Amino acid sequence: MNKKAIVLLSGGIDSAVTLYLAKKKGFCPTALIFDYGQRHRKEIGFARRIAGKARSPYRIIKLSFPWKGSSLLDRKMHIPKRPFNNIKKGIPSTYVPGRNLIFLSIATSFAETIKGDAIFIGAHTQDFSGYPDCRKTFFDIFKKVITKGTKDGKRIKIYTPLLNKNKKEIIKIGLRLKVPFKFTWSCYEGSRNPCDSCDSCLFRKKAFEELGVKDPYHEKS
Amino acid sequence: MNKKAIVLLSGGIDSAVTLYLAKKKGFCPTALIFDYGQRHRKEIGFARRIAGKARSPYRIIKLSFPWKGSSLLDRKMHIPKRPFNNIKKGIPSTYVPGRNLIFLSIATSFAETIKGDAIFIGAHTQDFSGYPDCRKTFFDIFKKVITKGTKDGKRIKIYTPLLNKNKKEIIKIGLRLKVPFKFTWSCYEGSRNPCDSCDSCLFRKKAFEELGVKDPYHEKS
Numbered sequence: 001m002n003k004k005a006i007v008l009l010s011g012g013i014d015s016a017v018t019l020y021l022a023k024k025k026g027f028c029p030t031a032l033i034f035d036y037g038q039r040h041r042k043e044i045g046f047a048r049r050i051a052g053k054a055r056s057p058y059r060i061i062k063l064s065f066p067w068k069g070s071s072l073l074d075r076k077m078h079i080p081k082r083p084f085n086n087i088k089k090g091i092p093s094t095y096v097p098g099r100n101l102i103f104l105s106i107a108t109s110f111a112e113t114i115k116g117d118a119i120f121i122g123a124h125t126q127d128f129s130g131y132p133d134c135r136k137t138f139f140d141i142f143k144k145v146i147t148k149g150t151k152d153g154k155r156i157k158i159y160t161p162l163l164n165k166n167k168k169e170i171i172k173i174g175l176r177l178k179v180p181f182k183f184t185w186s187c188y189e190g191s192r193n194p195c196d197s198c199d200s201c202l203f204r205k206k207a208f209e210e211l212g213v214k215d216p217y218h219e220k221s
Numbered sequence: 222m223n224k225k226a227i228v229l230l231s232g233g234i235d236s237a238v239t240l241y242l243a244k245k246k247g248f249c250p251t252a253l254i255f256d257y258g259q260r261h262r263k264e265i266g267f268a269r270r271i272a273g274k275a276r277s278p279y280r281i282i283k284l285s286f287p288w289k290g291s292s293l294l295d296r297k298m299h300i301p302k303r304p305f306n307n308i309k310k311g312i313p314s315t316y317v318p319g320r321n322l323i324f325l326s327i328a329t330s331f332a333e334t335i336k337g338d339a340i341f342i343g344a345h346t347q348d349f350s351g352y353p354d355c356r357k358t359f360f361d362i363f364k365k366v367i368t369k370g371t372k373d374g375k376r377i378k379i380y381t382p383l384l385n386k387n388k389k390e391i392i393k394i395g396l397r398l399k400v401p402f403k404f405t406w407s408c409y410e411g412s413r414n415p416c417d418s419c420d421s422c423l424f425r426k427k428a429f430e431e432l433g434v435k436d437p438y439h440e441k442s
Contacts, residue, residue: 059287066280069334091372098330101370105326109319113290138370145366149322149359151312 002028003117005159006107009033009051009058010122011043011185013204014162016050017174018122021161023054024177027118031058032107036099037065037073040190049183061106070096072188079188081197091130092199094188100133104142104158108149111156120159126166136163167207175213182216223249224338226380227328230254230272230279231343232264232406234425235383237271238395239343242382244275245398248339252279253328257320258286258294261411270404282327291317293409300409302418312351313420315409321354325363325379329370332377341380347387357384388428396434403437 005027009015022029031051035044044060051058071077071093080092100123107119123134132138139160147153162170174181186204187194194201194217208215226248230236243250252272256265265281272279292298292314301313321344328340344355353359360381368374383391395402407425408415415422415438429436 061287062283062285064283065330066282067331067334069330095372096330097333097371098326101326101366102323102330105319105322109286109290109317109323110288112318113288132372132374133370135369138366141362141365141369144362145322145359148356148362149354150318151316151353153353 002026004111004114005029005118005120006111006116007031007056007120008103008107008122009047011046011050012122012200013167013174013179013181013184013186014122014124014170015047016122016179016181016184017170017177018120018161019050019054019056020174020177020179022118022120022159023056027120029054029056029120030110030114030116031056032103032110033058033060034063034103034106035060036063036096038190039072039075039079040185040188042190043185046183046185050180053180053183059110063102063106065096070094072096079195079198081195082199091132094199095131098133100131100138101142108146108156112150112152115152116156118157118159120161122162122170123160124162124165124170126164136160139163167203168210171207171211171213175211184217186217223247225332225335226250226339226341227332227337228252228277228341229324229328229343230268232267232271233343233421234388234395234400234402234405234407235343235345235391236268237343237400237402237405238391238398239341239382240271240275240277241395241398241400243339243341243380244277248341250275250277250341251331251335251337252277253324253331254279254281255284255324255327256281257284257317259411260293260296260300261406261409263411264406267404267406271401274401274404280331284323284327286317291315293317300416300419302416303420312353315420316352319354321352321359322363329367329377333371333373336373337377339378339380341382343383343391344381345383345386345391347385357381360384388424389431392428392432392434396432405438407438 009031068074188198230252289295
């Protein structure tokens with residue numbers, strides 16, 4: 001029987017590729033989709049479609065971050081729009097305090113309950129090196145949390161297959177695995193069409209351009 | 222200005238004493254109350270009353286554990302009722318996978334957002350030594366998670382002031398701090414009156430008896 005995995009699925013490129021990678025590695029994945037008050041809540045619909053295309057079951061978890069503290073949660077704040085070469089400076093306001101920690105904790109609870117073997121998360125450090133909860137040291141410590149804080153401490157493994165990749169490399173892997181990028185959503189704004197100017201749109205655009213591949217991003221309506 | 226603390230408040234004895242201890246230590250606490258589908262949801266009302274009595278602001282966080290996996294979440298399961306001397310054997314079905322991990326993660330997000338200095342949790346190992354997420358090793362690792370996974374890694378401290386105490390000692394501290402135990406709720410069943418036979422009721426009963434103090438538990442309606 002295939003090993004059971006939980007894959008954190010946001011609707012963006014990274015987690016979609018991670019879902020397909022988990023399947024490729026022989027896991028039987030269930031996607032965990034978070035409805036956490038994100039401005040681009042629209043991504044949830046895309047996450048569901050990606051899970052459908054990958055024929056993976058999914059669960060939607062509703063969460064509230066009533067304290068906001070991020071432009072991704074607080075519509076009164078502005079999503080940063082800045083020249084591409086400026087993106088790397090500092091932690092952007094789109095950082096959501098504790099997000100990966102909470103998502104991984106909930107995934108751990110799920111994995112412990114269903115006797116799952118693995119949790120996959122598509123975080124990577126290349127683009128947003130400023131997010132403290134996307135660093136290798138954070139994931140390394142979280143692995144220890146699982147060892148100490150669950151019943152069967154050694155069962156659940158954390159996989160971060162994209163940790164050292166950049167967006168271009170991730171898309172390349174995705175193309176090889178036939179990830180239907182048409183059904184992914186990246187824009188932080190979550191309007192009808194991608195804004196083409198937030199960090200997330202810019203990274204996506206640049207990576208597809210560098211690969212010389214047409215992004216099916218604008219085909220959707 | 223007083224340092225800011227987040228106190229996990231369930232409505233039971235341990236967290237009520239912890240809230241009063243945080244105040245005693247000079248912190249300005251905000252209580253975090255979780256509405257997570259617990260069978261004894263009734264405790265939430267008690268938690269609110271305790272926060273009110275302590276003049277502490279509070280936030281209620283709604284969460285879903287759609288996978289159940291615990292008799293505290295799943296009404297089809299039975300809450301164990303057993304002779305007192307049998308309580309310590311194994312992890313009881315009331316264990317909720319990942320609960321403290323999730324609660325602490327959400328508290329971390331809150332603390333990071335409001336620039337809080339501390340998180341207080343009233344967990345202790347004396348009674349339920351079987352719960353993996355109540356052990357010192359778990360909290361020690363979680364402290365490291367905060368160091369690695371938050372913006373200002375060294376700011377937020379975790380306090381577990383009751384970790385090595387048993388229920389009798391905890392109640393003794395509470396009596397000294399004038400914790401209004403009348404407004405606490407312990408029973409897992411969450412019916413109109415305490416069942417007097419679940420583990421939680423039994424520990425409470427035994428501790429008050431040993432102290433020779435009348436438990437105001439049954440005075441409420």
